[in-house]
Amino acid sequence: MGKSEVAVLCLASGFNCAQAVFSTYSEFVGLKPEMALRIAGGFGGGMGISETCGAVTGAFMLIGLKYGNVNVDDKVNKRKTKLLVTEFTRRFIELNNSVKCKELLAYDISIPEEMSIVREKKLFSTLCPKLVKDSSEIIEELLEL
16 A cells, blocks of 8 residues: 555544645654644644645645755755745646635535535545545655655
């Protein structure tokens, strides 16, 4: 089983989309999966509600962990991080037309009535696994995992 399938299984087990992507690959960038699950806990459902998809923010956190600058003078890693985030976003949009939860789901889950529709249509268990898989496959390529 590939890592992208592990991420999809993590999502199916009840973790959010950011947790699924971030924790699956966290050890490759020096962070224990348990800590990754905690860090990403508030990023599901579009960073809490209806903004950037958690599968995307999970990938951004991985890029930052691998290449993020810890010194303000480190322009090389700062630039590399920005370029990788930009490239990730481009590829994800190419596959899914957006990075925003409410656009991907076609509903705003911050509105109770629309959340009900998303649950009725089972989008969290049908669409979200595809988004996690897409994110995982892109991050594997970009970070050469």
